[in-house]
Amino acid sequence: MKIKANVKFRELAPKLQHSYLLNPITALAFYHGIPSRDILLAGEDAWLKVFDVDSNRLLSQLRIFHSQSIHGIHIPSSEYVTKETSHILIWGGHSVAVLSVQSLQDLIEERAPAPPQELRAPDWIYDGIIYSSSGMTIGALITAHNEIVPVLAGPDGQTFSFGELTSPxxxxxxxxxxxxxxxxxxxxxxxxxxxxxxxxxxxxxxxxxxxxxxxxxxxxxxxxxxxxxxxxxxxxxxxxxxxxxxxxxxxxxxxxxxxxxxxxxxxxxxxxxxxxxxxxxxxxxxxxxxxxxxxxxxxxxxxxxxxxxxxxxxxxxxxxxxxxxxxxxxxxxxxxxxxxxxxxxxxxxxxxxxxxxxxxxxxxxxxxxxxxxxxxxxxxxxxxxxxxxxxxxxxIWSTALSTRGDSWLIASGGADGRIMVSGGRHGITTSASGDDATKHTEAQSSGYYDIDNNLVFQDFIKSVQTSSSGSVEAAPADAEEDKDTFHRYTFLSDDMVLATSARGRIFIGTILQSVGWKEVLVPRAVQTDLTSFHVVKSPLPGIAIIGSASGKIYLYSSSFGVKELAQFSSKVTDLILVGKDGQKPSRGGLFETNTVMVTILGQNHATMLSFDPATGTLTSNGLKTVVFDHNYSHYVLTSAALCGDKLLLGSRVGALTLYETAGDKFTVIDSRKDSNSKDAITSILPLPGSSTSFLTTSRDGKYRIYTISSSETLLSLVLQHEISPPMGIIEGASFTASSPRRDSSSSSSSSPDLILYGFRGQNFVAWNETARQELVSIECGGAHRPFSYVSRVTDPGQLRFVFTKVAHMRFYSQSRPALRVLKEGAHGREIRAVAVSNGTGYIATAAEDTTIRIWKYRDDDDNDDGGGGGSDPLLLRRRIECLAVLEKHSAGIQCLRWHGAEYLLSSAGNEELYIWRIARLDSAYQALAVVCEAVYPDRSVDGDLRIMNLDVRDADEGAMLISLVLSNSTLRTYRYSKDEGFQLLATGRYTGACLTQIRHLGAGDNNGGKIHVLTAATDGYLGIWSAASAQQPGGGEFSLAAVTKIHQSAVKSLDLVVHRGSEILVVTGGDDNAIGFVELVWMDERREFVVRSKSRVKSAHAAAVTGLSVLGTGEEEDDDHGTVEVATASNDQRVKVWRAKWSDGGGGVKVALVANRYSSVADAGDVEDIAPARVMVGGVGMEVWEVVGK
Structure with missing residues (x-):
């Protein structure tokens, strides 16, 4: 038997060094020692991190405690501070430290001070204060038993001790x-x-x-x-x-x-x-x-x-x-x-x-x-x-509030590791985050002031008349003017909005620190034509196109007013802006095009209209007819775009149609419908830098990315990406000009951010999908209302939204989001699985919050951003960037497995198993394309079992061999391919104990023509199973070839390494705190695996060993010996590295502990070797360890 080893032999060193951590934020405090500058101190595990709030930048960090997370930070108020004796009090659990303000100033200036002395209090600490009085530093701590512990400064003012406890x-x-x-x-x-x-x-x-x-x-x-x-x-x-x-x-x-x-x-x-x-x-x-x-x-x-x-x-x-x-x-x-x-x-x-x-x-x-x-x-x-x-x-584990004058800042730190900041003025709910003039300079210079107006039409008319000062004479108003209402809105630019009334009046609002309105003079006949019904869109800055019930199309421009552009035979039901590839964004949320699709009531086609904005006339051959796809009855057009010379149309029932264009002729070449509902495709947006890929948004709450795939004779639409962001109805999308640096943990990139907007319940929501950040949420009454939205293309947090609610027009403008991300986070619950793709280096993590995140770890040692680093500057230059978030599971995720670079498999409760196809988009938008290609089909009647674990390997003809274990003690093996789906090959049933792990040992001709798998269970046994050939589908039976007990109770973790093709070393971690080593050997004459030896390290940890990973194998001492090193993690919050040696002659495995470090990750769920000399631990947070030289 020849099996390729999945880990290369290399020499591993026993020393572990922290490379990256992302943990819950357990302490926050604002520091105001620098005028007009907001500094936020954060406790993340044992590290004190210093952030500049204005620039969203991590300045530096310092390790405060050896093995205790920071739970609180107290900064004395200015009235109790002197220059000579000013200190900051930090505590966590029993640990206490006093940091001088000079050391903090060093951190702010990105220098590395000496770490403070760590003191140990007699009890758990809940709160503390420190201040200066009579030239001395004095402090007090309150314990978990209502006792005050005085903090006393030594004669030098730099050493501290505890006084006598006091409690009523x-x-x-x-x-x-x-x-x-x-x-x-x-x-x-x-x-x-x-x-x-x-x-x-x-x-x-x-x-x-x-x-x-x-x-x-x-x-x-x-x-x-x-x-x-x-x-x-x-x-x-x-x-x-x-x-x-x-x-x-x-x-x-x-x-x-x-x-x-x-x-x-x-x-x-x-x-x-x-x-x-x-x-x-x-x-x-x-x-x-x-x-x-x-x-x-x-x-x-x-x-x-x-x-x-x-x-x-x-x-x-x-x-x-x-x-x-x-x-x-x-x-x-x-x-x-x-x-x-x-x-x-x-x-x-x-x-x-x-x-x-x-x-x-x-x-x-x-x-x-x-x-x-x-x-x-x-x-x-x-x-x-x-x-x-x-x-x-x-x-939310930590909070901090800061007041300066009449303004405030609020920071919160969560279990997800994220820090959020917001602010405003006392008594005023605004979206600004402070009162410093520098914070608003950029926003105000761009015209994005904070405005929130709410007007009825009659009050609005009075403001129009006042602002015009009698210099503008509107068309004569009839006696029923009081019954007029707002009808439609469209933004002409960032600082100009057009509004119309139900009686055909047109108003232009100029946006500065407030909105000034004036009425556009239009002929009486035009106003009459627009009465009761019309549609309005803005295809270009300063331009609006208007369609009426009589079939007329009008063009408005600030340079020539209102002109009639075209006449159609019946009512214009909608105007669809046609986006084009290659456009550079200049107005967030708005297309820029001189091409519009005009839909007419009762017709089975639309008209592509092109106009010259300078003259307000149609271009030559400016009207082209596009016949709808006859496969869909009552086709209603809702969106359109051009990708190269291909036309794309989206319909009200969710159908997407691809046309080939040749002069005036449009031919349907492909059509598909991916939504399970009859929800409209609300927009089609070509991806920046691509002429073959585009994005669609839908009222079913999903956005999708397609590629136009071409062969020698056929063009087709291929779905590459399908995701449901936390929104209800998605009305549109846009891309920013580039991606601003969101926080100090994000790698700088020129890739644009994807911005989505729509409705969630009764609220309008704008969402940055790239940053996973909500930009605005405004209660508006829901989706069924006239509205218009625009955002700044370089900063989508600066935005404007106008809408009608109960006959009122509300105009909302913000200079920045009400909540902004100071530090990016990760999962909001415990991570239970970590997997790495050997081909791409992508890291997938899955948690109890039912989400999967795909990351890219970057070690930017050669790309220092200028940050200091406290006691470890390298930690500031290492990044882990989230590339995608997958939210389809409905229960806690149990297992993740990569298959090559293209597929990711995930299993969870409720018998959920999904196969995700992963690809990199060929565009300037550098996100991962992810689509769920297949769903596990063989669910039980109740569907309440957990798929505890799975394994995957190559099968014949590009298919996958997938084996899984369920919580009812059964195991199954399937052959899967995209075209043929799941085919059941074999099933088996264990005893009453629940199976927790499964691994493939071999399959095919090299293994006696059988499938061989290894399982582990809650009774502490390993089982070796074999079944009929993988080439013979039909539901064969697994037979239990051998069992061996290795743990006293459940096997919680398992990994294996193949040595010289025919030997396998299985490493297990148990609920009994032990680590087990089992040698398996393939016997050619018996055509099966046998157990050669087993060894066990008792009390390897002080709690269950919940994660382990084989890091690699050392150089072989000779032909008869092998060496392997294993990283383990446990609920005791220790990470250990073990070196195991074995020989072909038997005698068991000799194990030595070579590294033992405190882990910042509580409730560890998995360990994975993510890169050469890099180990990730996932649980409540995650961390990366570097295995360095001796």
Missing amino acids: SRPILYSANLCLVSPDKVLVAAGTVFGEIIVWKYYLDNDINTRWEVLFVFTGHEGSIFGVSISPELELSPGVKVRLLASCSDDRTIRIWDVTDHPDTASNTDTASHPQALGVARETGFGGNSEAKVENSNDSLRCLAVEMGHVSRIWHARFTGRRNHHLPEPSPVEIYSFGEDSTRQRWELSLDVSRLSNSSQRRPVAGEGRKLSPELDRIGTLRNCGTSTCHIGKN
């Missing part, structure tokens, strides 16, 4: 927040596991006898307290100042509490109240008992407002930091909440200031017998003001 009680906390209210006093809010909130004061002065004082114990939440946030002192009106506490819980409610500490109340002096306050509500469980409720009714009166939000647990509630809420005019308190559902919600808290002021003068202390219903005594209301989806998958 030691409940188990899920959240805590510290607020420095004076240089010697800290306000503590602690949220417990059982739904209580304890508010107490800690005194930093060592000279006083009492170090703590309990103020309140709040109850009311019916779940664990996941987030508490203390506001700064808020001035609601002159002389009325309050301090509030926001809390969020497992019960999905947000509650606002009054924690104002009034010096004249008895609670500050009556120390006897402390034990009583802590004694109430001590019963474990949620809701408390009746006695506790009565005792705490006084503190519950401080609950000012309650409201429910989010669809799952709420992790954070944050105040914006704004202090003044009555100047220049009274305004509500803004609060933001962040949840498990990956959304951010904005809330406005309105308070009855007079009641709050009166009630604050005398608050009962804990235990006083005031008994009022808290629900009836609320003096505030919370109003939900909107929801923004910030991240993919689940969980």
